[in-house]
Amino acid sequence: MEPFVTEKRSWERKDVAALLASKSALVELDADTALAVLRLMSLQRFKAGDVIIQEGASNTSFLVLVLRGDVVVENEGLSRADSTLLGVVGAGSVIGEMGLFDGEPRSATCKASTDVDAALLSRDALSELSRTNPQQANKLLATLLARLTARLRTITKKLRQADRVNHTLQTELSQLKTAATASATPKAPPPADSGMIRL
Amino acid sequence: MESIITEKRTWSRSDVAELLISRTALTELNLEAALQIVRLLTPQRIKAGTVLIHEGVTSTGYMALVLQGEAVVENEMSGPMHDSMVLSMLTSGSLFGELGVLDGKPRSATVTAITDMDIAVLDRPAMARLIETVPAVACALMGAIMARVAERLRATNLKVKTLTALNLSLQDELSALRAGRPAVDLDIGGGA
Numbered sequence: 001m002e003p004f005v006t007e008k009r010s011w012e013r014k015d016v017a018a019l020l021a022s023k024s025a026l027v028e029l030d031a032d033t034a035l036a037v038l039r040l041m042s043l044q045r046f047k048a049g050d051v052i053i054q055e056g057a058s059n060t061s062f063l064v065l066v067l068r069g070d071v072v073v074e075n076e077g078l079s080r081a082d083s084t085l086l087g088v089v090g091a092g093s094v095i096g097e098m099g100l101f102d103g104e105p106r107s108a109t110c111k112a113s114t115d116v117d118a119a120l121l122s123r124d125a126l127s128e129l130s131r132t133n134p135q136q137a138n139k140l141l142a143t144l145l146a147r148l149t150a151r152l153r154t155i156t157k158k159l160r161q162a163d164r165v166n167h168t169l170q171t172e173l174s175q176l177k178t179a180a181t182a183s184a185t186p187k188a189p190p191p192a193d194s195g196m197i198r199l
Numbered sequence: 200m201e202s203i204i205t206e207k208r209t210w211s212r213s214d215v216a217e218l219l220i221s222r223t224a225l226t227e228l229n230l231e232a233a234l235q236i237v238r239l240l241t242p243q244r245i246k247a248g249t250v251l252i253h254e255g256v257t258s259t260g261y262m263a264l265v266l267q268g269e270a271v272v273e274n275e276m277s278g279p280m281h282d283s284m285v286l287s288m289l290t291s292g293s294l295f296g297e298l299g300v301l302d303g304k305p306r307s308a309t310v311t312a313i314t315d316m317d318i319a320v321l322d323r324p325a326m327a328r329l330i331e332t333v334p335a336v337a338c339a340l341m342g343a344i345m346a347r348v349a350e351r352l353r354a355t356n357l358k359v360k361t362l363t364a365l366n367l368s369l370q371d372e373l374s375a376l377r378a379g380r381p382a383v384d385l386d387i388g389g390g391a
Contacts, residue, residue: 075356075360084360084363097345097349098349098352098353099349101342101345101346101349102345102346102349102350102353103346104349104350104353107352107353107356130335130338130339130342131335134334134335134337134338135330135334137334137338138330138334138337138338138341141338141341141342141345142341144345145341145344145345145348148345148348148349148352149298149304149348150304151352152298152307152348152351152352152355153298153304153307155352155355155356155359156274156307156308156355158359159274159355159358159359159362160274160284162359162362162363162366163284163362165366166362166365166366166369169366169369169370169373170369172373173369173372173373173376176373176376176377177376180376
């Protein structure tokens with residue numbers, strides 16, 4: 001069996017297949033399917049600081065399985081110079097699968113924070129698998145879908161939290177504003193009127 | 200061609216297949232694949248007011264295509280101001296429940312029929328049969344569902360981003376008020 005060779009180390013196919021089937025990557029993928037998928041992947045090496053996926057980019061023709069190293073996933077902020085850290089992912093993680101399926105511009109930037117070895121799966125390779133071995137393609141799709149679904153559930157939870165925070169802030173703000181108006185009122189009227197108010 | 204019959208009307212398989220590949224459902228499928236999926240769908244008539252999917256309830260594992268009628272998808276929210284947040288409206292050609300058909304996790308939103316509805320259901324056994332008998336079609340269906348989930352993920356991400364930015368500016372305004380400074384006009388990026 002030919003190994004995957006990157007600059008730093010050579011990966012036995014079964015090592016990579018084990019990663020592919022690991023809990024954090026593609027749950028429930030059997031070793032045979034993982035190996036079949038692996039044959040369609042290409043190895044790539046990224047240096048620390050390299051951008052693997054750029055937010056907004058329209059090249060969505062591949063997904064990435066991280067083999068070694070850490071990848072920082074972040075959103076460029078709407079305002080200020082802040083980018084929102086979405087997470088740090090490591091060996092066994094898959095990134096870029098959304099774009100592969102919907103073809104929309106990349107939603108986040110993925111940057112190598114250490115040197116990273118990764119295996120890339122292109123859309124073409126996936127269609128080839130769908131043609132030649134649809135059963136295996138289905139298993140791969142099911143596991144990718146499970147991951148995506150889990151992420152959707154997580155982000156929906158985040159949305160609810162943000163909504164709750166928003167609600168609290170709005171309430172607090174309107175209370176403070178009411179209080180500010182109330183305390184400002186006695187000062188506002190001229191002295192002649194203050195007698196009226198005391199009545 | 201056999202048809203799908205609900206109480207109110209008869210749906211030919213090709214009608215249903217066309218709905219399945221309509222703009223709101225799964226545009227990535229071709230008609231031939233859609234027709235093979237339609238064979239595994241079970242028609243169902245739903246009365247207005249019926250809760251089709253209950254948020255938080257562990258999924259029994261089905262997804263459905265709306266043939267006719269309308270439903271509302273909402274998240275239950277805490278707080279006295281708004282008890283629920285409407286996520287979307289479902290109409291003819293919409294698909295719902297696709298998250299639960301595969302992972303069987305608790306439902307992420309509540310779906311309620313607001314009119315009488317006809318729906319066509321694909322449950323987990325039917326999905327399994329599809330994968331077994333016509334794996335290529337199942338592939339196409341799975342890919343199409345992926346695209347929809349990805350689309351929803353992007354939309355939700357954007358909402359979180361917007362709301363987070365809004366909360367930041369509210370926080371700025373709040374601390375300005377607390378510090379006794381006048382509430383100046385704040386743009387989103389503003390603040391002291």
